[in-house]
């Protein structure tokens with residue numbers, strides 16, 4: 159059985175966005191979508207989890 163790691167990462171990133179939005183709803187805070195910022199390379203638009211500059215260690 160093969161796991162589609164890329165798809166999984168995509169879904170996780172999406173889930174995190176949704177979680178943040180839900181948290182905002184439940185706390186009644188209207189949160190503007192803050193741009194994702196990578197803690198690895200400091201660029202916006204992605205997180206360290208899916209940083210293109212950093213090869214993930216997946217052990218495959």
Ligand SMILES: [Zn+2]
Nearest residue numbers: 196198199209
């Ligand atoms: Zn990055």
